[in-house]
Amino acid sequence: MRILLTGVSGLLGLNFAQEMMVEHEIIGVDRGKLSNAPFKVLRYNLLETGAVNEILDQSKPDYVVNCAALADLDVCEEAPDLAKLLNIDLPRQLARACKQHNIPFAHISTDAVFDGSKDGAYTEDDKPNPVGVYASTKLSGEWAVLTENPDAFVARVNFFGWSLSGRRSLAEFFFNNLTHNKSMSGFTDVIFCPMLVNHTARTLVKMLKRELTGVYHLVGPQAMSKYQFGVEIARKFRLREGDITPKSVNFSGLVAKRSNNLRLSTRKLSTALGEDLPNFSTGLDEFYTQYEQGYPQKIRSYQQA
Numbered sequence: 001m002r003i004l005l006t007g008v009s010g011l012l013g014l015n016f017a018q019e020m021m022v023e024h025e026i027i028g029v030d031r032g033k034l035s036n037a038p039f040k041v042l043r044y045n046l047l048e049t050g051a052v053n054e055i056l057d058q059s060k061p062d063y064v065v066n067c068a069a070l071a072d073l074d075v076c077e078e079a080p081d082l083a084k085l086l087n088i089d090l091p092r093q094l095a096r097a098c099k100q101h102n103i104p105f106a107h108i109s110t111d112a113v114f115d116g117s118k119d120g121a122y123t124e125d126d127k128p129n130p131v132g133v134y135a136s137t138k139l140s141g142e143w144a145v146l147t148e149n150p151d152a153f154v155a156r157v158n159f160f161g162w163s164l165s166g167r168r169s170l171a172e173f174f175f176n177n178l179t180h181n182k183s184m185s186g187f188t189d190v191i192f193c194p195m196l197v198n199h200t201a202r203t204l205v206k207m208l209k210r211e212l213t214g215v216y217h218l219v220g221p222q223a224m225s226k227y228q229f230g231v232e233i234a235r236k237f238r239l240r241e242g243d244i245t246p247k248s249v250n251f252s253g254l255v256a257k258r259s260n261n262l263r264l265s266t267r268k269l270s271t272a273l274g275e276d277l278p279n280f281s282t283g284l285d286e287f288y289t290q291y292e293q294g295y296p297q298k299i300r301s302y303q304q305a
Contacts, residue, residue: 002027003205004061006046006094007068009033011168012108014299015161016065016201024205027059029068033164037302047085052093056101063208065106066094069138073112073258076134087137092144095152104208105145105152111192111219113139113156116259121223123265124215131257142215153207155218156264160229161197161287162296164303169197171287174230178239185247186227192262193219194229196283206273216272217264222280232280236288 001024007013008028017026017039026039034041042059044051046068056064069087070076076083091107098105112135113128130136142154160171167176171194177184195218203218224232227246234241249258266277290296 001025001062002060003208004055004059004064005029006064006066006090008037008041009164010067010069010071011161011163012157012159012197012200013067014164014302015197016067016204018299019198019201020205027061029055034302046090052090052097056097056103061103063104063106064094064098065108065204065208066091067108069108071110071134073132073134076137077132080133080137083133083137084140087134088140088144091141092148095145095149098152099149104211105149106204106208107141107145107152107154109142109154109156109215110135110138111156111158111217111262111264112259113142114259114262114264116261118261121263121265122217124217124268131259135259146214151213153212154215155200155204155207156215157195157200158192158219158262158264159195159197159200160283162290162299164300166296166300170194170226170229171233174233174244175237175239178234178237178243181240181243183243183245184230186225186230186244187249187258188225188227188246189260190226190249190258190262191223191260192226192229193221193223193264193266194280194283195220195278196287198286199278199283203269203273203277207269210272212272216269217266218269218277219264219266220280220283221266221270221277223263224280232284236284237291 006029009030021039028041070083115129130139160169230244231241
């Protein structure tokens with residue numbers, strides 16, 4: 001099948017393309033960060049008038065997965081108008097166009113739509129209460145997508161993996177600092193459910209094939225603190241976990257507010273798929289194997305010089 005990926009140079013988009021390009025025809029949309037990709041790349045600014053319909057007419061995809069977003073929380077605080085364009089207006093256009101063209105559509109959202117005040121795991125039935133511009137625009141993007149296209153599905157995600165720049169994921173942050181013997185902090189009071197980005201991609205394809213609709217939590221089934229996540233990275237790569245200092249997010253100095261508890265229940269999705277979602281240890285093992293096999297260098301070679 002032919003899958004159109006917006007935001008193909010991002011962490012999810014690039015790993016999705018790399019993961020699926022053998023079995024499926026991948027067409028990525030990118031503004032110019034990729035030059036040597038082993039899959040087809042269309043150069044477009046998705047925000048230009050008429051771009052979305054032009055891309056769909058040109059590529060004629062069987063499925064569309066929207067990975068495009070302004071995902072830097074602090075940049076969203078500083079540029080709320082741009083966040084609105086990328087996180088609300090663009091998903092709305094894509095959802096509407098896919099509905100008109102009768103193309104199944106998947107939109108990527110975030111676990112950050114919740115404020116973290118719940119004691120326990122959030123389900124899809126819990127009411128979101130976003131804190132900050134990023135989370136607010138992503139939640140509005142969900143509503144826009146499902147209002148325009150009720151047959152679409154929205155996946156709330158949290159993933160880690162190797163990226164084009166080598167600096168996009170939390171796993172790379174810990175790995176880069178640990179390998180250069182630099183001390184860093186890990187938040188002990190921010191709980192999340194990380195999933196290897198390749199597992200995210202594989203699961204998204206299963207969701208498309210099952211023709212799922214509505215909102216699903218697509219995260220790892222195990223919850224942990226950001227600090228514990230860093231320690232697990234250190235142990236797997238046999239680096240010094242003592243270089244990671246436990247710290248509270250309240251003293252982080254970050255511009256955008258973060259939610260403390262982002263435990264998400266994955267029961268709805270695992271029930272719909274008829275299988276458990278991949279666990280963290282399996283993802284960490286694969287992340288390490290990718291490193292041993294030169295996977296990070298391979299995907300970075302696709303970068304525009």
